[in-house]
Amino acid sequence: MARKVGVLGSLVWDVIHGRDPAQGTVEEWGGIAYALAAMDAALPDDWEIVPLIKVGHDRTRPAAAFLRTLTHVAPTARFLEVPVLNNMVELRYSSAERRCERMAGGVPGWTWPELGPMVADLDALYVNFISGFEMCLGTAQALRAGFAGPIYADLHSLFLGMRHDGVRTLQPLADVGSWFSCFDFVQLNEEEMRQLGDEPLALSAEVLRAGVALLSVTLGARGVAYVADGRFTGLADLPRTAAPGAAATVRSALVPGVAVEALDPTGCGDAFGATACARLLAGDDIETALAAANRAAARNATIRGAGGLAAHLRGALVTL
DSSP states (O other): OOEEEEEEOOEEEEEEESSOTTTOOEEEEEEHHHHHHHHHHHSOTTEEEEEEOEEEGGGHHHHHHHHTTOSSBOTTOOOEEESSOOOEEEEEESSSSOEEEEEEOOOOOBOHHHHHHHHTTOSEEEEEOSSSOSBOHHHHHHHHHHOOSOEEEEOGGGGEEEOTTSBEEEOOOTTHHHHHTTOSEEEEEHHHHHTTOSOHHHHHHHHHHTTOSEEEEEOGGGEEEEEEETTOSSGGGHHHHOSSSOOSSEEEEEEEOOOOOOSOOTTHHHHHHHHHHHHHHTTOOHHHHHHHHHHHHHHHTTSOSSTTHHHHHTTOOOOO
């Protein structure tokens, strides 16, 4: 029987300005669509994807069509339709790696009474805070207490506040230790790490004390820096490293990125995290999994949109 990984996040309709001046405005699926595509490409054949994703009623049919393009999705899997407008994000690029985000839509987050029955038969979870409102801290804590499998979390939009006009702005994360204690693997980018303070070594130690086995900090084209509990080399070690407390030893390193001629940076962090999670589930050690994630992020940057991404990551020729 295939093992199952739940993928929790927000499916977003992206409206993109300035990515390619010759193209004008582009509209396409974004958000968790990038992670779903990357997970589909990186999972071994004995794993299935179970989406834990709410979709607004206005995008239900195209969302279902996107889901049918993936090959590792469980046969009975579907998105959960909710009676609100789906999340939409307007992206305005000022450079290849800098953009302004404005979000609209009203897809609600998960409560534990909703989520608990849906994770009962899963073997692992990948959580990506695309909107930052996928669940509150109380739900995350209930999830950690009620789910025994490994949980990989990209904390991305937990570090984004939202102004009255929908523009997202970086902000520090409250209750940092409590959030970290909910997950086995945590992913941040460089700017998010800076929101935690100016002492990366002290911060890394705090993360490991909270019970995180592996902290990955993505650095764009430079690759990824990681800090890990010294007892953790792969998924088989996780039960020994899951309890909060100071790690006896710590491992850290930089896994270099892959040089490519980038066409579009949108979704690179999502492709990275989903691939890293998939390869850890497949049994790869830390650096092998993160190197594969770097390659996926770099390859993601050479294509626009998530529509043909899974095939593109597998090496197929994709025409969009």
